[in-house]
Amino acid sequence: MTDSPSNEPVGARFRDFQAQLDQPDGRRHRKRGRGRGDGGEQLTVPPADFTSYYGRPILKAPVWKHDIAGYLFTGGLAAGGAMIGAGAQLTGRPRLRQVGRWTALGGIAASAYLLVHDLGRPDRFHHMLRVVKLTSPMSMGTWILTAFGPAAGVAAIAEIAPRLPEHGVFGLARRLAPTVGDVAGLAAAATAPALATYTGVLLADTAVPAWHDAYPFLPFVFGGSGLAAAAGVGLIAAPAADTAPLRRLTVAAATIKFVGGHRMGRSSLTGEPYRRGRSGRLVRAGNVLLGVGTVGALLSRRSRVLAVLSGAALVASSVATRFGIFDAGTVSARDPKYTVVPQRERRDSRQGRSPAEKGT
């Protein structure tokens, strides 16, 4: 031993701190367990054993602000609104049609604002229109929005035609509006399924571990969630006589979300942020609210209040789901564990199969 002052108390203290702070690093856990034999907390998941560069993230976490999480919600809402509007249009439910079309316009207007606002250079938003790139989901999304937005706008504005004067130029517009609105409404509904689901690809086509590895599930989760949210708005705003289709729609949308996304975040390491922490709580809240909202909607045939509450739950479910999934991605990019451990496993298993590959 040396003549330096004993550092045991601090050493022990900060090892304790570190055990709490540095859960990702299993080496330290094992060392601690061996050294002091404390049979204290048992980790349910064995800590992943990996090294990193001073614990710093390897990936750059998304620079997208919560604007984009908000857009995931408003975009899905707009798409669902347009589809409900078209369904109501084709089955002769003018009041529900109106609600659907206004939902679509409101959603898409908010989306456009959020998307432009999130840019580092908002004044250059139109640079998105320079190219059409199949390899860029954002480019494809731009063109989907470009097709959807004006159609949804025209369809919604056509709804104010009955308030126009009956004569003159306005009279002509008033007579033409229903036809134009119907065509635009169908055009918007035709692009709506793409709008509701491409955002799944938008997130998945990144190096962000939680998002990329969830690519089989995200489009179903987002599509179902968007449709359920729009049905929720319908339950709140449409007259009770028109809500029967919305109840069936809610059940179908919830089924898509739960069936398509039930394996999202299950068992895999990169799915951990969908189960744990703030992001995990948001995702769970989204699921619970969707379940509650769907059951409530089914029971709301005779109760206006219950219909409104169920609708609100469905909308809130969509918001929670989008923000939860968005945050999960950020969490997974910030912790090098989610980058290093799966890649090491992949590399080691591959090298196990072909030991002829590079050494060490």
Add this chain to the structure above:
Amino acid sequence: MPHANALYGPLDPAPDAGYEDAPPRMGFFTDTSVCIGCKACEVACKEWNGVPQSGLDMLGMSYDNTGALTANSWRHVAFIEQPRPVGWATPAFEGNPDGPAVSPATAAVGARTSADTGTEPGLPPGSPVAAARMSAGPDFLGMPGTQPPGRGSGAQGRTDFRWLMASDVCKHCTHAACLDVCPTGSLFRTEFGTVVVQEDICNGCGYCVSACPYGVIDQRKGDGRAWKCTLCYDRLGAGMTPACAQACPTESIQYGPVRELRERAAARVEVLHERGVPEARLYGHDPDDGVGGDGAFFLLLDEPEVYGLPPDPVVTTRDLPKMWKHAGLAALAITAATVFGFLGGRP
């Protein structure tokens, strides 16, 4: 007709991007076994490219006070201190003086003090936990102390020691995810097979930042656009060597045609293995890897993640066709759901 390997697999990127009679693909081979950590590459890059300063921070990461590749640091020299010998070297601390330790206790006390620097936030008290952790010695591999390793423990307690340095840079991937996902066409493939951001086009959407499997490209605050290494596109066009390679005093950073660099790298690994450095390995040289091989690749002396590099990066667009397929199925599903909703039980 796109190449069969347009999204994944070995490919010569410049002809694939449509260049006719493209010059040979150019790149970097960074041989970290001869890097001395002088950071001349960082400085030369900033000077030539007019990269803004990235702040003066003492990060407690050995001599690395740059931290990572960012929009304002296009070269980044990593420093890793490890208590093990460097293969061919003599024991590190033979005959070194032995002095009193800066123990975790004193470091923790020191962190609680502060000084009035006349600025805000100035020099506020630090975290004692972090300070103690920094100076904790061999329990914490890779975490450097404020003292030479072994000083506090006496001659018997000294461990052998090696110091790894590596100059990191944009990899200029064969399949560059940043370029694939860029929605404005701001990122483009040059005739030299490198990947460059056009600053007059970039609108700061940030997609490339999330797409890069190496965490290279980054957004500049205030400016809003994405920036990264251009492999000195302007110098290449004039037949010059990129600034970092030009400045490197040990030829750790070598610039040239990628084909030639790969041969040189393979030879260098063999030499090191012969000389008793079995841990030498190449990283990013393999055209069959997840990104189709890097235009800028490395010789490392430890696992990639020790240097802050991903162990097995895969370009995200490899799975893009499958992603679109799932989105298509989901779109059909919600269309069917809507039809069911409205026709399911029409009265």
